[in-house]
Amino acid sequence: MKHTFLIPIACVAMLDPGHAQNTAPAAFEQGVSLNSSELLPAALLQGPSYRVRNQVVTDGYMAHFEIDTDFGTFEAIGVPQAKVRIVETEAIRKLVETSKSDLFAEGLKRSVKQPIEAVKNIVTKPVESVKQAPKTVGHFFSKIGSAIERGVDKVVDSTKDNEPATSAGEVGSGIGNAAKNAAGFDKAKLDTARQLGVDPYSDNPRLQEEMDKVTWAFFAGGLPLRIGAAVASAGIAVAATNMVGIPEDTYALTQTELALRDGRALKAMGVRADDIQKFQIHRALSTTRRHRIVTALETLSKAKGRGEVIVLANACVSPQQADFLIGALAILAERQRSGAADYVALKVCGRLPCATTAAGELQVPAPVDHVTWTEEVAGFARRDDLGTSTKVLVHTGTLSQAASAGLVAAGWKVVGIAYPSR
Numbered sequence: 045m046k047h048t049f050l051i052p053i054a055c056v057a058m059l060d061p062g063h064a065q066n067t068a069p070a071a072f073e074q075g076v077s078l079n080s081s082e083l084l085p086a087a088l089l090q091g092p093s094y095r096v097r098n099q100v101v102t103d104g105y106m107a108h109f110e111i112d113t114d115f116g117t118f119e120a121i122g123v124p125q126a127k128v129r130i131v132e133t134e135a136i137r138k139l140v141e142t143s144k145s146d147l148f149a150e151g152l153k154r155s156v157k158q159p160i161e162a163v164k165n166i167v168t169k170p171v172e173s174v175k176q177a178p179k180t181v182g183h184f185f186s187k188i189g190s191a192i193e194r195g196v197d198k199v200v201d202s203t204k205d206n207e208p209a210t211s212a213g214e215v216g217s218g219i220g221n222a223a224k225n226a227a228g229f230d231k232a233k234l235d236t237a238r239q240l241g242v243d244p245y246s247d248n249p250r251l252q253e254e255m256d257k258v259t260w261a262f263f264a265g266g267l268p269l270r271i272g273a274a275v276a277s278a279g280i281a282v283a284a285t286n287m288v289g290i291p292e293d294t295y296a297l298t299q300t301e302l303a304l305r306d307g308r309a310l311k312a313m314g315v316r317a318d319d320i321q322k323f324q325i326h327r328a329l330s331t332t333r334r335h336r337i338v339t340a341l342e343t344l345s346k347a348k349g350r351g352e353v354i355v356l357a358n359a360c361v362s363p364q365q366a367d368f369l370i371g372a373l374a375i376l377a378e379r380q381r382s383g384a385a386d387y388v389a390l391k392v393c394g395r396l397p398c399a400t401t402a403a404g405e406l407q408v409p410a411p412v413d414h415v416t417w418t419e420e421v422a423g424f425a426r427r428d429d430l431g432t433s434t435k436v437l438v439h440t441g442t443l444s445q446a447a448s449a450g451l452v453a454a455g456w457k458v459v460g461i462a463y464p465s466r
Contacts, residue, residue: 073416073446075102083107083123083413083441088130093137094118096126104421107413107441115140115250121364123413123441123463124289124371128243132251135240138271139254148258151265230298232263238295239271245299245331247363289374289466290332291339299331306338313341315351319358328360333370340373343380344399349390353397371411372397374464375438379407393430406430410439411463417446425454440464 080089080096089096094113101108109120113133120126142148236259237244242251262269297305303324310320323334337357341350353373360366376399379385385407387399398408415421436457443451443458451458 072418072422073104073444074418075104075416076414076444077101078107078414080109083109084126088127091130091134094130094133096130102414102416104416104418105412105414118248122367122371122411124411125367128246129248131240132242132246132248135242136251136254138240139251139258142258142269142271143254143261147267148261151261151267154265154267229259229263232269233259234295234298236269236271239269241290243290243330243332244294247330289336289464291335291466294332294335302331302335306335309338309342310354313350315354319351319354322358323354326358326360328362328366329357330363333363333366336370337373340370340377343377344373344387344390347387347390347399352392353390356392356395356397359395368411369397371440371464372409374466375409375411375440375461376407378464378466379438379461398430400433404433405436405457406433407436407438410437412439413441414444415439415441415447416444417450421447422450422454425451425456 078100080098080100083100084096093115094111097110097112106122107126109126109129111118111120111126111129111133113136115133115136118129118133120129233255234244236255240255244255246252259269293305294302307320307324310323311317323329329337337353341353344350357366357369360369376385376387376397380387385399386402387407388402389400391398391400393408396408396410398406400406434457435455436459437451438459438461440461440463442460448458
Protein backbone atom coordinates (compact mmCIF):
# COMPACT_ATOMS: atom_id res chain seq x y z
CA MET A 45 0.00 0.00 0.00
CA LYS A 46 2.94 2.31 0.21
CA HIS A 47 3.13 4.93 -2.48
CA THR A 48 5.61 7.58 -3.51
CA PHE A 49 4.53 11.19 -3.08
CA LEU A 50 5.97 13.09 -6.03
CA ILE A 51 4.30 16.48 -5.70
CA PRO A 52 1.71 17.04 -2.95
CA ILE A 53 -1.89 17.43 -4.00
CA ALA A 54 -2.31 20.83 -2.38
CA CYS A 55 1.04 21.99 -3.73
CA VAL A 56 0.13 21.38 -7.35
CA ALA A 57 -3.28 22.91 -6.83
CA MET A 58 -1.92 26.10 -5.34
CA LEU A 59 1.23 26.61 -7.38
CA ASP A 60 1.56 28.36 -10.71
CA PRO A 61 5.29 27.95 -11.53
CA GLY A 62 5.29 30.81 -14.00
CA HIS A 63 4.82 33.29 -11.17
CA ALA A 64 7.27 31.92 -8.62
CA GLN A 65 10.08 34.16 -7.48
CA ASN A 66 13.56 33.50 -8.83
CA THR A 67 15.10 33.94 -5.44
CA ALA A 68 14.35 31.80 -2.42
CA PRO A 69 14.44 32.78 1.23
CA ALA A 70 17.38 31.68 3.32
CA ALA A 71 15.76 28.46 4.45
CA PHE A 72 12.76 26.40 3.51
CA GLU A 73 10.97 23.82 5.59
CA GLN A 74 10.01 20.26 4.79
CA GLY A 75 7.03 18.17 5.76
CA VAL A 76 6.95 17.04 9.36
CA SER A 77 5.61 14.03 11.26
CA LEU A 78 2.70 14.70 13.58
CA ASN A 79 0.81 12.57 16.06
CA SER A 80 -2.60 11.47 14.87
CA SER A 81 -4.02 12.96 18.09
CA GLU A 82 -3.01 16.40 16.81
CA LEU A 83 -5.25 15.97 13.78
CA LEU A 84 -8.19 13.79 14.85
CA PRO A 85 -10.45 13.80 17.93
CA ALA A 86 -9.43 11.25 20.55
CA ALA A 87 -12.71 9.36 20.08
CA LEU A 88 -11.83 8.56 16.47
CA LEU A 89 -8.31 7.24 17.00
CA GLN A 90 -9.40 3.70 17.81
CA GLY A 91 -12.57 1.65 17.45
CA PRO A 92 -13.78 -1.93 17.69
CA SER A 93 -12.23 -2.87 14.34
CA TYR A 94 -9.54 -0.25 13.62
CA ARG A 95 -6.69 1.80 15.00
CA VAL A 96 -5.18 4.95 13.49
CA ARG A 97 -1.39 4.76 13.55
CA ASN A 98 0.12 7.40 15.81
CA GLN A 99 2.79 8.76 13.46
CA VAL A 100 1.32 10.74 10.57
CA VAL A 101 3.63 12.00 7.84
CA THR A 102 2.84 15.34 6.21
CA ASP A 103 4.16 16.43 2.82
CA GLY A 104 4.09 20.14 3.53
CA TYR A 105 0.35 20.37 2.94
CA MET A 106 -1.57 17.15 3.56
CA ALA A 107 -1.41 14.47 6.24
CA HIS A 108 -1.06 10.85 5.12
CA PHE A 109 -2.82 8.51 7.54
CA GLU A 110 -2.46 4.76 7.90
CA ILE A 111 -5.39 2.98 9.52
CA ASP A 112 -5.00 -0.64 10.60
CA THR A 113 -8.33 -2.45 10.42
CA ASP A 114 -9.68 -5.98 10.63
CA PHE A 115 -10.13 -5.74 6.86
CA GLY A 116 -6.67 -4.59 5.85
CA THR A 117 -4.71 -1.35 6.14
CA PHE A 118 -6.43 1.69 4.73
CA GLU A 119 -4.54 4.83 3.75
CA ALA A 120 -6.10 8.27 3.68
CA ILE A 121 -4.85 11.59 2.37
CA GLY A 122 -6.14 14.41 4.56
CA VAL A 123 -8.29 14.59 7.66
CA PRO A 124 -11.65 14.45 5.82
CA GLN A 125 -10.72 11.25 4.00
CA ALA A 126 -9.39 9.73 7.24
CA LYS A 127 -12.83 10.31 8.79
CA VAL A 128 -14.47 8.74 5.76
CA ARG A 129 -12.31 5.61 6.04
CA ILE A 130 -13.07 5.34 9.77
CA VAL A 131 -16.82 5.51 9.15
CA GLU A 132 -16.46 2.99 6.31
CA THR A 133 -14.49 0.61 8.52
CA GLU A 134 -17.21 0.58 11.15
CA ALA A 135 -19.81 0.11 8.41
CA ILE A 136 -17.91 -2.88 7.00
CA ARG A 137 -17.70 -4.38 10.50
CA LYS A 138 -21.46 -4.10 10.95
CA LEU A 139 -22.15 -5.51 7.50
CA VAL A 140 -19.87 -8.48 8.16
CA GLU A 141 -21.66 -9.11 11.46
CA THR A 142 -25.01 -8.87 9.70
CA SER A 143 -23.91 -11.41 7.09
CA LYS A 144 -23.35 -13.93 9.88
CA SER A 145 -26.85 -13.50 11.33
CA ASP A 146 -29.76 -15.91 11.14
CA LEU A 147 -31.82 -13.25 9.38
CA PHE A 148 -29.22 -12.97 6.62
CA ALA A 149 -29.29 -16.76 6.20
CA GLU A 150 -33.07 -16.62 5.99
CA GLY A 151 -32.80 -13.95 3.31
CA LEU A 152 -30.55 -16.18 1.24
CA LYS A 153 -32.92 -19.09 1.71
CA ARG A 154 -35.89 -17.06 0.51
CA SER A 155 -34.06 -15.74 -2.56
CA VAL A 156 -33.80 -19.19 -4.13
CA LYS A 157 -34.71 -17.83 -7.56
CA GLN A 158 -31.80 -15.39 -7.49
CA PRO A 159 -28.09 -16.07 -8.24
CA ILE A 160 -27.15 -17.48 -4.83
CA GLU A 161 -23.82 -18.77 -6.11
CA ALA A 162 -22.81 -15.18 -6.78
CA VAL A 163 -23.58 -14.33 -3.16
CA LYS A 164 -21.52 -17.28 -1.96
CA ASN A 165 -18.60 -16.15 -4.07
CA ILE A 166 -18.64 -12.79 -2.36
CA VAL A 167 -18.71 -14.39 1.07
CA THR A 168 -15.70 -16.60 0.34
CA LYS A 169 -13.64 -14.31 -1.90
CA PRO A 170 -13.07 -10.90 -0.31
CA VAL A 171 -11.66 -8.15 -2.48
CA GLU A 172 -7.88 -8.23 -2.25
CA SER A 173 -7.52 -4.83 -3.88
CA VAL A 174 -8.68 -3.15 -0.66
CA LYS A 175 -5.00 -3.09 0.26
CA GLN A 176 -4.14 -0.79 -2.63
CA ALA A 177 -3.39 2.82 -1.78
CA PRO A 178 -4.47 5.89 -3.74
CA LYS A 179 -1.98 6.72 -6.47
CA THR A 180 0.06 9.90 -6.38
CA VAL A 181 -1.33 12.60 -8.66
CA GLY A 182 1.38 15.23 -8.59
CA HIS A 183 3.10 14.24 -11.83
CA PHE A 184 -0.05 14.93 -13.82
CA PHE A 185 0.33 18.63 -12.97
CA SER A 186 4.08 19.04 -13.22
CA LYS A 187 3.53 21.59 -16.00
CA ILE A 188 0.45 23.70 -15.54
CA GLY A 189 -0.49 27.06 -16.95
CA SER A 190 -2.54 29.89 -15.58
CA ALA A 191 -5.75 28.70 -17.24
CA ILE A 192 -7.64 25.48 -17.80
CA GLU A 193 -8.49 24.66 -21.41
CA ARG A 194 -11.53 22.75 -22.60
CA GLY A 195 -11.18 19.47 -24.41
CA VAL A 196 -7.58 18.68 -23.50
CA ASP A 197 -8.33 15.63 -21.39
CA LYS A 198 -9.72 12.39 -22.74
CA VAL A 199 -12.86 11.47 -20.85
CA VAL A 200 -13.76 7.85 -20.23
CA ASP A 201 -17.48 7.18 -20.09
CA SER A 202 -18.08 5.43 -16.79
CA THR A 203 -21.40 3.73 -16.14
CA LYS A 204 -20.06 1.99 -13.03
CA ASP A 205 -19.61 4.84 -10.63
CA ASN A 206 -19.02 2.64 -7.63
CA GLU A 207 -15.89 1.16 -9.21
CA PRO A 208 -12.67 2.92 -8.23
CA ALA A 209 -11.13 4.96 -11.04
CA THR A 210 -7.90 3.14 -10.25
CA SER A 211 -8.91 -0.33 -11.37
CA ALA A 212 -9.58 -2.53 -8.38
CA GLY A 213 -11.55 -5.16 -10.27
CA GLU A 214 -15.31 -5.44 -10.43
CA VAL A 215 -16.87 -4.41 -7.16
CA GLY A 216 -18.99 -7.13 -5.67
CA SER A 217 -17.81 -9.70 -8.21
CA GLY A 218 -20.62 -11.96 -9.40
CA ILE A 219 -23.51 -10.35 -7.57
CA GLY A 220 -22.71 -6.83 -8.71
CA ASN A 221 -24.15 -6.98 -12.23
CA ALA A 222 -27.02 -9.30 -11.36
CA ALA A 223 -28.13 -7.18 -8.42
CA LYS A 224 -27.81 -3.87 -10.23
CA ASN A 225 -30.12 -5.18 -12.94
CA ALA A 226 -32.82 -6.13 -10.43
CA ALA A 227 -35.63 -3.60 -10.25
CA GLY A 228 -35.57 -1.80 -6.91
CA PHE A 229 -32.14 -3.01 -5.81
CA ASP A 230 -30.55 0.40 -6.33
CA LYS A 231 -33.08 1.98 -3.95
CA ALA A 232 -32.48 -0.78 -1.41
CA LYS A 233 -28.73 -0.21 -1.54
CA LEU A 234 -29.19 3.53 -1.07
CA ASP A 235 -31.14 2.76 2.10
CA THR A 236 -28.35 0.48 3.32
CA ALA A 237 -25.80 3.24 2.75
CA ARG A 238 -28.02 5.78 4.48
CA GLN A 239 -28.41 3.60 7.57
CA LEU A 240 -24.63 3.21 7.75
CA GLY A 241 -23.90 6.87 7.02
CA VAL A 242 -21.57 6.04 4.12
CA ASP A 243 -21.24 7.12 0.51
CA PRO A 244 -23.31 4.74 -1.66
CA TYR A 245 -20.82 5.38 -4.48
CA SER A 246 -17.67 5.03 -2.37
CA ASP A 247 -14.49 3.89 -4.10
CA ASN A 248 -13.76 1.51 -1.20
CA PRO A 249 -14.10 -1.92 -2.88
CA ARG A 250 -14.54 -3.88 0.35
CA LEU A 251 -17.37 -1.60 1.46
CA GLN A 252 -19.08 -1.94 -1.92
CA GLU A 253 -18.72 -5.72 -1.77
CA GLU A 254 -20.28 -5.99 1.68
CA MET A 255 -23.12 -3.57 0.86
CA ASP A 256 -23.95 -5.53 -2.30
CA LYS A 257 -23.90 -8.83 -0.45
CA VAL A 258 -26.02 -7.83 2.54
CA THR A 259 -28.46 -5.67 0.59
CA TRP A 260 -29.03 -8.40 -1.95
CA ALA A 261 -29.79 -11.08 0.64
CA PHE A 262 -32.40 -8.94 2.38
CA PHE A 263 -33.78 -7.38 -0.81
CA ALA A 264 -34.14 -10.64 -2.74
CA GLY A 265 -35.41 -12.41 0.36
CA GLY A 266 -38.10 -9.80 0.91
CA LEU A 267 -36.86 -8.93 4.40
CA PRO A 268 -36.41 -5.45 5.95
CA LEU A 269 -32.84 -4.39 6.67
CA ARG A 270 -32.43 -2.36 9.87
CA ILE A 271 -28.80 -1.83 10.87
CA GLY A 272 -28.56 1.87 11.65
CA ALA A 273 -29.28 1.64 15.38
CA ALA A 274 -26.62 -0.98 15.93
CA VAL A 275 -24.07 1.09 14.06
CA ALA A 276 -24.93 4.16 16.12
CA SER A 277 -24.22 2.22 19.29
CA ALA A 278 -20.58 2.02 18.21
CA GLY A 279 -20.31 5.77 18.78
CA ILE A 280 -19.06 6.45 15.27
CA ALA A 281 -22.04 6.67 12.93
CA VAL A 282 -24.20 8.94 15.09
CA ALA A 283 -23.00 11.84 12.98
CA ALA A 284 -21.49 9.76 10.19
CA THR A 285 -23.22 11.58 7.36
CA ASN A 286 -21.94 14.92 8.61
CA MET A 287 -18.43 13.52 9.01
CA VAL A 288 -18.42 12.17 5.48
CA GLY A 289 -20.12 15.23 3.99
CA ILE A 290 -22.83 13.53 1.92
CA PRO A 291 -25.86 15.62 0.88
CA GLU A 292 -29.02 13.95 2.19
CA ASP A 293 -30.69 13.74 -1.22
CA THR A 294 -27.87 11.46 -2.38
CA TYR A 295 -29.76 8.71 -0.56
CA ALA A 296 -33.20 9.76 -1.82
CA LEU A 297 -32.50 9.70 -5.56
CA THR A 298 -31.10 6.93 -7.72
CA GLN A 299 -27.93 7.49 -9.71
CA THR A 300 -29.92 8.32 -12.84
CA GLU A 301 -32.31 10.62 -10.99
CA LEU A 302 -29.41 12.44 -9.32
CA ALA A 303 -27.62 12.91 -12.64
CA LEU A 304 -30.80 14.39 -14.16
CA ARG A 305 -31.27 16.72 -11.21
CA ASP A 306 -27.65 17.91 -11.31
CA GLY A 307 -27.69 18.36 -15.07
CA ARG A 308 -30.75 20.59 -14.82
CA ALA A 309 -29.17 22.59 -12.00
CA LEU A 310 -26.00 23.23 -14.04
CA LYS A 311 -28.06 24.24 -17.07
CA ALA A 312 -29.94 26.73 -14.90
CA MET A 313 -26.56 28.17 -13.83
CA GLY A 314 -25.72 28.85 -17.47
CA VAL A 315 -23.03 26.17 -17.74
CA ARG A 316 -22.25 25.19 -21.32
CA ALA A 317 -23.95 22.02 -22.55
CA ASP A 318 -20.69 20.34 -23.64
CA ASP A 319 -19.13 21.07 -20.24
CA ILE A 320 -22.16 19.51 -18.51
CA GLN A 321 -21.94 16.43 -20.70
CA LYS A 322 -18.26 15.94 -19.95
CA PHE A 323 -18.86 16.55 -16.25
CA GLN A 324 -21.54 13.84 -16.07
CA ILE A 325 -19.36 11.10 -17.57
CA HIS A 326 -15.96 12.10 -16.20
CA ARG A 327 -14.31 9.03 -14.67
CA ALA A 328 -12.55 10.95 -11.87
CA LEU A 329 -15.92 12.19 -10.58
CA SER A 330 -18.17 9.66 -8.87
CA THR A 331 -21.89 10.34 -8.57
CA THR A 332 -21.43 11.71 -5.05
CA ARG A 333 -18.47 13.89 -6.03
CA ARG A 334 -20.45 15.42 -8.88
CA HIS A 335 -23.42 16.07 -6.64
CA ARG A 336 -21.29 17.70 -3.95
CA ILE A 337 -19.78 20.06 -6.55
CA VAL A 338 -23.23 21.01 -7.87
CA THR A 339 -24.61 21.47 -4.34
CA ALA A 340 -21.73 23.79 -3.42
CA LEU A 341 -22.22 25.84 -6.59
CA GLU A 342 -25.93 26.16 -5.85
CA THR A 343 -25.06 27.64 -2.48
CA LEU A 344 -22.85 30.19 -4.28
CA SER A 345 -25.88 31.37 -6.26
CA LYS A 346 -24.83 35.04 -6.36
CA ALA A 347 -21.41 34.32 -7.83
CA LYS A 348 -20.69 34.73 -11.51
CA GLY A 349 -18.31 32.31 -13.19
CA ARG A 350 -19.62 29.04 -11.80
CA GLY A 351 -19.21 27.42 -15.19
CA GLU A 352 -15.44 27.84 -14.91
CA VAL A 353 -15.47 25.60 -11.84
CA ILE A 354 -17.10 22.85 -13.91
CA VAL A 355 -14.30 23.22 -16.46
CA LEU A 356 -11.84 22.90 -13.59
CA ALA A 357 -13.62 19.78 -12.32
CA ASN A 358 -13.44 18.27 -15.79
CA ALA A 359 -9.66 18.79 -15.74
CA CYS A 360 -9.21 16.60 -12.64
CA VAL A 361 -7.50 13.37 -13.59
CA SER A 362 -8.00 11.44 -10.36
CA PRO A 363 -10.47 11.17 -7.48
CA GLN A 364 -7.82 12.69 -5.17
CA GLN A 365 -7.68 15.88 -7.23
CA ALA A 366 -11.48 15.99 -7.32
CA ASP A 367 -11.62 15.65 -3.54
CA PHE A 368 -9.25 18.58 -3.12
CA LEU A 369 -11.44 20.69 -5.40
CA ILE A 370 -14.56 19.63 -3.48
CA GLY A 371 -12.88 20.58 -0.20
CA ALA A 372 -12.09 24.04 -1.57
CA LEU A 373 -15.68 24.54 -2.78
CA ALA A 374 -17.02 23.31 0.56
CA ILE A 375 -15.03 26.05 2.31
CA LEU A 376 -16.53 28.74 0.08
CA ALA A 377 -20.05 27.32 0.38
CA GLU A 378 -19.92 27.11 4.16
CA ARG A 379 -18.66 30.68 4.47
CA GLN A 380 -21.49 31.83 2.20
CA ARG A 381 -24.09 29.93 4.26
CA SER A 382 -22.74 31.21 7.57
CA GLY A 383 -22.55 34.83 6.46
CA ALA A 384 -18.77 34.95 6.92
CA ALA A 385 -18.50 36.04 3.28
CA ASP A 386 -20.71 37.18 0.44
CA TYR A 387 -19.27 36.01 -2.87
CA VAL A 388 -20.08 37.77 -6.13
CA ALA A 389 -17.72 36.02 -8.54
CA LEU A 390 -15.68 32.84 -8.94
CA LYS A 391 -12.46 32.51 -10.88
CA VAL A 392 -9.81 29.86 -11.39
CA CYS A 393 -6.43 30.71 -9.91
CA GLY A 394 -4.04 28.16 -11.35
CA ARG A 395 -5.97 25.06 -10.27
CA LEU A 396 -7.90 26.46 -7.32
CA PRO A 397 -11.36 27.97 -7.29
CA CYS A 398 -11.06 31.49 -5.88
CA ALA A 399 -13.88 33.84 -4.96
CA THR A 400 -14.30 37.59 -4.92
CA THR A 401 -16.39 39.03 -2.10
CA ALA A 402 -18.80 41.94 -2.31
CA ALA A 403 -16.17 43.94 -0.40
CA GLY A 404 -13.61 43.26 -3.13
CA GLU A 405 -11.42 40.67 -1.36
CA LEU A 406 -10.03 37.72 -3.27
CA GLN A 407 -10.41 34.66 -1.06
CA VAL A 408 -8.46 31.50 -1.84
CA PRO A 409 -9.70 28.35 -0.07
CA ALA A 410 -7.08 25.79 0.98
CA PRO A 411 -8.38 22.48 2.42
CA VAL A 412 -5.04 21.46 3.93
CA ASP A 413 -3.84 19.77 7.12
CA HIS A 414 -0.47 21.32 7.97
CA VAL A 415 1.38 23.80 5.75
CA THR A 416 5.12 24.36 6.00
CA TRP A 417 7.12 27.11 4.30
CA THR A 418 8.42 25.38 1.19
CA GLU A 419 9.68 26.82 -2.08
CA GLU A 420 6.33 25.93 -3.65
CA VAL A 421 4.35 27.78 -0.98
CA ALA A 422 6.66 30.79 -1.35
CA GLY A 423 6.03 30.78 -5.09
CA PHE A 424 2.30 30.71 -4.51
CA ALA A 425 2.45 33.48 -1.91
CA ARG A 426 4.36 35.79 -4.26
CA ARG A 427 2.28 35.31 -7.37
CA ASP A 428 1.68 38.48 -9.31
CA ASP A 429 -1.32 37.38 -11.35
CA LEU A 430 -3.99 37.71 -8.66
CA GLY A 431 -4.58 41.41 -9.08
CA THR A 432 -4.32 44.23 -6.59
CA SER A 433 -7.27 43.30 -4.39
CA THR A 434 -6.73 42.21 -0.80
CA LYS A 435 -5.83 38.51 -0.87
CA VAL A 436 -7.09 36.16 1.85
CA LEU A 437 -5.99 32.56 2.34
CA VAL A 438 -8.84 30.68 4.03
CA HIS A 439 -7.36 27.42 5.26
CA THR A 440 -8.23 24.40 7.34
CA GLY A 441 -5.63 22.69 9.50
CA THR A 442 -2.60 24.62 10.68
CA LEU A 443 0.29 26.68 9.29
CA SER A 444 3.82 26.51 10.60
CA GLN A 445 5.13 29.72 12.11
CA ALA A 446 7.38 30.27 9.10
CA ALA A 447 4.55 29.65 6.63
CA SER A 448 2.26 32.06 8.43
CA ALA A 449 4.97 34.73 8.59
CA GLY A 450 5.92 34.21 4.95
CA LEU A 451 2.36 34.58 3.72
CA VAL A 452 1.76 37.71 5.78
CA ALA A 453 5.04 39.20 4.57
CA ALA A 454 3.88 38.59 1.00
CA GLY A 455 0.75 40.63 1.66
CA TRP A 456 -1.78 37.92 2.48
CA LYS A 457 -4.40 37.85 5.19
CA VAL A 458 -4.58 34.40 6.73
CA VAL A 459 -7.84 33.01 8.13
CA GLY A 460 -7.95 29.59 9.80
CA ILE A 461 -11.27 27.72 9.90
CA ALA A 462 -12.60 24.30 10.87
CA TYR A 463 -12.97 21.59 8.25
CA PRO A 464 -16.34 22.04 6.53
CA SER A 465 -19.01 19.62 7.69
CA ARG A 466 -20.46 19.19 4.18
